Amino acid sequence: MDFDLTEDQRLLNDSIARLLADRYAFDARRGYIKSAQGWSQEMWDKYAELGLLGLPFSEDYGGFGGNAVDVMMVMEAFGKNLVLEPYLATVVLGGTAIRLAGTEAQKGDLLPRIVDGSLKLAFAHSEQQARYDLSDVMTTATKDGAGWVLEGAKSVVFHGDCADTLVVSARTAGDRMDPAGLTLFLVPATTPGVARRGYAMRDGTRAAEISLSGVKLGADAVLGTVGKAMGTIEHVTQAGIAAMAAEAVGACEAAHDMTLEYLRTRVQFGRPIGQNQVLQHKAADMLIEVEQARSMAMLAAMMVDESDAAERARNISMAKVGVGQSGRFVTQTAVQLHGGIGMTEEYAVGHYFRRVMAFEHVWGDSAYHLGLLADQVA
Amino acid sequence: MDLRFTEEEVAFRKEVRDFIRQNLPAKTRERLRLGYSPTKQDIVDWQRILNRKGWATYKWPKEYGGTDWSPTQRMIFQEENQLGHAPEVNGFNITMIGPVIIQFGTPEQKARILPRAANLDDWWCQGFSEPGSGSDLASLKTAAKQVGDHYIVNGQKIWTSTAHMADWCFALVRTNPNARKPQEGISFLLIDMKSPGITVRPIISIDNSHHLNEVFFDDVKVPVANRVYEENKGWDVAKFLLGNERTGIARLGKSMERINYARELAREVRQNGRPLIEDAGFRSRVAKLQVQAKALELTQLRVVSKAASASDGKPDPFSSVLKIKGTELLQDTAELVMDIAGPLAMPDWAKELDSLNREAGDNEPRIGPDWAGYAAPPYLMLRAASIYGGTNEIQKNILNKAILRL
Amino acid sequence: MELRFTEEETAFRQEVRDFIRTSLPSHISERLRLGYPPTKQDVVTWQRILNRKGWATYKWPKEYGGCDWSPAQRMIFQDENLLGHAPEVNSFNITMIGPVLIQFGTPAQKERFIARCANLDDWWCQGFSEPGSGSDLASLKTAAVRNGDEYVVNGQKIWTSTAHHADWIFALVRTNPQARKPQEGISFLLIDMKTPGITVRPIISIDGSHHFNEVFFDNVRVPVSQRVYEENKGWDVAKFLLGNERTGIARLGKSLARLHDMRELAPQLRAHGGSLLDDPGFRERIAALEVRAKALEITQLRVVSKMMQKSDGKPDPFSSLLKIKGSELNQDTSEMVMDAVGPLAMPDWARELDKLSSEGSNDPRIGPDWAGYAAAPYLMHRASTIAGGTTEIQKNILNKAVLRL
Numbered sequence A: 001m002d003f004d005l006t007e008d009q010r011l012l013n014d015s016i017a018r019l020l021a022d023r024y025a026f027d028a029r030r031g032y033i034k035s036a037q038g039w040s041q042e043m044w045d046k047y048a049e050l051g052l053l054g055l056p057f058s059e060d061y062g063g064f065g066g067n068a069v070d071v072m073m074v075m076e077a078f079g080k081n082l083v084l085e086p087y088l089a090t091v092v093l094g095g096t097a098i099r100l101a102g103t104e105a106q107k108g109d110l111l112p113r114i115v116d117g118s119l120k121l122a123f124a125h126s127e128q129q130a131r132y133d134l135s136d137v138m139t140t141a142t143k144d145g146a147g148w149v150l151e152g153a154k155s156v157v158f159h160g161d162c163a164d165t166l167v168v169s170a171r172t173a174g175d176r177m178d179p180a181g182l183t184l185f186l187v188p189a190t191t192p193g194v195a196r197r198g199y200a201m202r203d204g205t206r207a208a209e210i211s212l213s214g215v216k217l218g219a220d221a222v223l224g225t226v227g228k229a230m231g232t233i234e235h236v237t238q239a240g241i242a243a244m245a246a247e248a249v250g251a252c253e254a255a256h257d258m259t260l261e262y263l264r265t266r267v268q269f270g271r272p273i274g275q276n277q278v279l280q281h282k283a284a285d286m287l288i289e290v291e292q293a294r295s296m297a298m299l300a301a302m303m304v305d306e307s308d309a310a311e312r313a314r315n316i317s318m319a320k321v322g323v324g325q326s327g328r329f330v331t332q333t334a335v336q337l338h339g340g341i342g343m344t345e346e347y348a349v350g351h352y353f354r355r356v357m358a359f360e361h362v363w364g365d366s367a368y369h370l371g372l373l374a375d376q377v378a
Numbered sequence B: 001m002d003l004r005f006t007e008e009e010v011a012f013r014k015e016v017r018d019f020i021r022q023n024l025p026a027k028t029r030e031r032l033r034l035g036y037s038p039t040k041q042d043i044v045d046w047q048r049i050l051n052r053k054g055w056a057t058y059k060w061p062k063e064y065g066g067t068d069w070s071p072t073q074r075m076i077f078q079e080e081n082q083l084g085h086a087p088e089v090n091g092f093n094i095t096m097i098g099p100v101i102i103q104f105g106t107p108e109q110k111a112r113i114l115p116r117a118a119n120l121d122d123w124w125c126q127g128f129s130e131p132g133s134g135s136d137l138a139s140l141k142t143a144a145k146q147v148g149d150h151y152i153v154n155g156q157k158i159w160t161s162t163a164h165m166a167d168w169c170f171a172l173v174r175t176n177p178n179a180r181k182p183q184e185g186i187s188f189l190l191i192d193m194k195s196p197g198i199t200v201r202p203i204i205s206i207d208n209s210h211h212l213n214e215v216f217f218d219d220v221k222v223p224v225a226n227r228v229y230e231e232n233k234g235w236d237v238a239k240f241l242l243g244n245e246r247t248g249i250a251r252l253g254k255s256m257e258r259i260n261y262a263r264e265l266a267r268e269v270r271q272n273g274r275p276l277i278e279d280a281g282f283r284s285r286v287a288k289l290q291v292q293a294k295a296l297e298l299t300q301l302r303v304v305s306k307a308a309s310a311s312d313g314k315p316d317p318f319s320s321v322l323k324i325k326g327t328e329l330l331q332d333t334a335e336l337v338m339d340i341a342g343p344l345a346m347p348d349w350a351k352e353l354d355s356l357n358r359e360a361g362d363n364e365p366r367i368g369p370d371w372a373g374y375a376a377p378p379y380l381m382l383r384a385a386s387i388y389g390g391t392n393e394i395q396k397n398i399l400n401k402a403i404l405r406l
Numbered sequence C: 001m002e003l004r005f006t007e008e009e010t011a012f013r014q015e016v017r018d019f020i021r022t023s024l025p026s027h028i029s030e031r032l033r034l035g036y037p038p039t040k041q042d043v044v045t046w047q048r049i050l051n052r053k054g055w056a057t058y059k060w061p062k063e064y065g066g067c068d069w070s071p072a073q074r075m076i077f078q079d080e081n082l083l084g085h086a087p088e089v090n091s092f093n094i095t096m097i098g099p100v101l102i103q104f105g106t107p108a109q110k111e112r113f114i115a116r117c118a119n120l121d122d123w124w125c126q127g128f129s130e131p132g133s134g135s136d137l138a139s140l141k142t143a144a145v146r147n148g149d150e151y152v153v154n155g156q157k158i159w160t161s162t163a164h165h166a167d168w169i170f171a172l173v174r175t176n177p178q179a180r181k182p183q184e185g186i187s188f189l190l191i192d193m194k195t196p197g198i199t200v201r202p203i204i205s206i207d208g209s210h211h212f213n214e215v216f217f218d219n220v221r222v223p224v225s226q227r228v229y230e231e232n233k234g235w236d237v238a239k240f241l242l243g244n245e246r247t248g249i250a251r252l253g254k255s256l257a258r259l260h261d262m263r264e265l266a267p268q269l270r271a272h273g274g275s276l277l278d279d280p281g282f283r284e285r286i287a288a289l290e291v292r293a294k295a296l297e298i299t300q301l302r303v304v305s306k307m308m309q310k311s312d313g314k315p316d317p318f319s320s321l322l323k324i325k326g327s328e329l330n331q332d333t334s335e336m337v338m339d340a341v342g343p344l345a346m347p348d349w350a351r352e353l354d355k356l357s358s359e360g361s362n363d364p365r366i367g368p369d370w371a372g373y374a375a376a377p378y379l380m381h382r383a384s385t386i387a388g389g390t391t392e393i394q395k396n397i398l399n400k401a402v403l404r405l
Helices: A007-023 A026-034 A041-050 A068-081 A087-101 A104-115 A230-265 A277-303 A309-343 A348-360 A366-377 B007-023 B026-033 B040-053 B071-083 B091-104 B107-118 B234-243 B246-250 B252-268 B280-309 B319-345 B350-358 B370-374 B376-386 B392-404 C007-023 C026-033 C040-053 C071-083 C091-104 C107-118 C234-243 C252-268 C280-309 C318-345 C350-359 C369-373 C375-385 C391-403
Strands: A121-124 A140-144 A147-158 A165-171 A182-188 A194-200 A206-217 B124-127 B143-147 B150-158 B168-174 B186-192 B198-204 B210-223 C124-127 C143-147 C150-157 C168-174 C186-192 C198-204 C210-223
Touching: A007 A041, A007 A068, A068 A087, A068 A230, A068 A277, A087 A104, A087 A121, A087 A147, A087 A165, A087 A230, A121 A147, A147 A165, A147 A182, A147 B319, A165 A206, A182 A206, A182 A230, A230 A277, A230 A309, A230 A348, A277 A309, A277 B392, A277 C280, A277 C318, A277 C391, A309 A348, A309 A366, A309 B376, A309 C280, A348 B376, A366 B280, A366 C280, B007 B040, B007 B071, B026 B040, B071 B252, B071 B280, B091 B107, B091 B124, B091 B168, B091 B186, B091 B234, B143 B168, B150 B168, B150 B186, B168 B234, B186 B210, B186 B234, B246 B319, B252 B280, B252 B319, B280 B319, B280 C280, B319 B370, B319 B376, B319 B392, B370 B376, C007 C040, C007 C071, C026 C040, C071 C252, C071 C280, C091 C107, C091 C124, C091 C168, C091 C186, C091 C234, C143 C168, C150 C168, C150 C186, C168 C234, C186 C210, C186 C234, C252 C280, C252 C318, C280 C318, C318 C369, C318 C375, C318 C391, C369 C375
Parallel strands: A121 A165, B124 B168, C124 C168
Antiparallel strands: A140 A147, A140 A165, A147 A206, A165 A182, A194 A206, B143 B150, B150 B210, B168 B186, B198 B210, C143 C150, C150 C210, C168 C186, C198 C210
16 A cells, blocks of 8 residues: 655656646647647647657557556546547557457557557447447447458447547347447448547547448457457446546546635625635535545556456446546536636636536446446345 | 315416417427427517417516416416426516516606517516626626716626527616715616627537627617616615515426426436336436425425515515525436436537527437437536526525524 | 555454454454444453553554554554454543653653553543533633642533543643633643542433533642643644544544444345345445445545655644544444334433443343444434534634635
């Protein structure tokens, strides 16, 4: 048990903070959103330069051999600045899938290109009908000689519009809800039959609907073992939850800081509104929930690499509930204490609010995960 | 004491419900059922239908077109409107400027303003808040100087809902900057939004919609005849307005309608391979909201019947309880609907929806079912419900001052 | 950063658990498992067992009998004690007066009190609150007037837990009523409870138990040698005491123990024709409390490890966070147990239970053993968010020290 950062981690933290302070002011971010792809290629190159894109990958592939705690730190800093680039989609989701399930050849081909910033990935798993059920997959892959043909559609795929390669789940056996019979495929986005419709999410990040129609793939497109992808899919989403939990904590902390600043400077009835004890106590409640959420994000980071799958799932669910509930409270209260200005598009606090909302609505909200935990009580 | 509805009240409810079913345009109904905001035209159409029936101004005194309904009938009427997916009448017209003119207006002002307000021939908006004057409204700075038979108005209002749709604005302005107390130097003006010198700047809110505005006044000429009540007595008018008939403030019917809607949706949506409605956690969440709605319904009835017997015309501080609990329930029921949509609530459809509103029959493919795309905006927009009209923190201060006296 | 327990820490947990299992008398663990409070004798017995092992004073500096444990070890030890249904050591002795004497005491005071304090040969209580001085402690009025080498004490203390068991009381008294600020005229005295002029009057609390007291001082003579630290500097001592090692303040183990026991108890209870554990609503309630306990556990570790690294000895304001969340969790877990038991939690067994504790009475119970004491902890825990600085005061502390609004 040790909460200290290593010297390397401290340096990394400082350099991310410096970069984002310089280049990710709220107005700069608005510019990135308005650009055609909705994020900054220049920042992406900077992340590559700083080594952030190679953080969790082994040195064998040009990475930095870091762990989930390093990713947690990056995501927390990203949350504070509401970073838009496809880091989660590429490094965390796509990268984890390849790291866990890839052959040596696949890893050797793909991971170095993630590290140098030339390859962007998206994890195309969720479907419209599935809501939060990971095994609800209707997209099919049928054998076609040595290769495969994919048919189906994927929904709300984070950064699916800009990804070079999609990690697509498809059913090679079993019925709609069957956890067995799922297979992952590496699908270059330019493959004939892949159609993408990109759009903005409510928090300003990008996502896409992806349709797959007669998409022909070679045998080497399979990632992992045919029919046995469920374990990988679960693990990838758990890594995603852990990373987004840290990001949500960063967003909560920033929203809390902004609220404190507002309470100190907003004058009504001749004095700063922060002199009202009732608002001081609300701000204290926010502080408490930020710290509780931070503890839970740490728990998630610690459990991402846990080898006992049941133990890992249980703790990640706990973190999802804890960060989700605390996050809703903190950001809702931040908007409330700001009053009208908190409701506006041109002010950052409403953006933090929506980033946390986005965290709640992916891979199961707090109610969903509380239900999973409750089932294990018996 | 009898908490049950009388036979007459039950019959009245049926009459209202039938009227709405037969007269509310289907496209309006469907838009509201899906959670979309009504368009300006939806509101105008419906308010005129109600006005023809004599129901738009039901809260007004009989001689001005009111209905003389009991407090319970009023509540039933509001509830049925909300449950039947009807737009709410323009509150600026019906609940605010109408009663103000009836109470304080000159005969000339009454004749000119009231029928057009009732029929929504004029769309009114409210110019109260300023950048530096939110909860502390009396500190407002927008200045009106009398020059001959005009006031020259300079300053800025903010959070002005629907100013971009409005024909008229009723505004609080400072006519005496040297008054002993800030409340004593304020007047209440009616300002034509087409007057030269008025600029409306949109404020886009976190649901990506244009509802709020800033309104700038740059040497705007307002005839003195457009002042309501005496000069420097505008605060009395504002207090009357803010305290007037606050029983609809809980918007309970809307919350009840959202709960019903959520139950409907939860039969369609699946979780763990079963309809969400069969999920125990979801059910208990709905049940808790239903219990809260029931408690609020009874509290509202109690406040309404007390208001009926009180004759002093003063606002009941207890209506702050209705505001607090009502807005919390609105927020929680909107959150429930959003949570049902899950990930499909997150794509931002705002632009597509606007085009749907403008040109019916828009064929833009949706992401998921129709209703999912509009599941998040009401949740986002309703964060403002506990802020506007006196934040819930201010409501608690009111309760303390008037009832607890700590 | 490494958030998992090391092998050594896991082994330490096992060692503590085994020690408790083999050393804690079974009648004590059974009483606590059923939710009864420990008797005075239970606390004395267990604290002496721990003291023989060298663990009663684990938080003290090594040279005074401390253990030099890491934050994780301290937390493990606390949790295992509570999970194992062991009584908590007398915290007036171990967390309060002991560290105060180590920090501020004269060699004579240390010699006289510290060993007896560790072994619970003297039972200490705390004389701080007064009828007019609750959250505003510094306004206290109990007066100590110097007369030769004695103080003469007059006044009244209230909410004095276990004063009726106590041999000694450490009290804040006013020695200078003219001080510029109320904090500056206060001294810290050690008072023998057998001194003539002391009257203890019980206050029965809403759970029917006798835990609190009023203590009256009527011309009570206290030797000046029993003053700790300088005259009129008692507030510094009090601040040290209140801020000292507050990491146990969350009493997390107690909440964990209840959650743990609930899983055993729930299958015996019925709801909707099945077991209470079949009720998804109840399962969600347990799960939600477990999530909160987990978050608090990690936060507590973070606070403890931060405190161990600091050398300024100042209390960490984040311990207010632990107090707030920990006391809420104590309340909510005890409420869960009471609600699980249902109607059988309502009959008032207090008197019968007292008899059981003292005489092994065989009165027939109403319902199973565990039902009779399900409500009392819930009632008593309402005090958790009041005692030791109310939750509202804790938020003021957070504001003053962290938010600075």
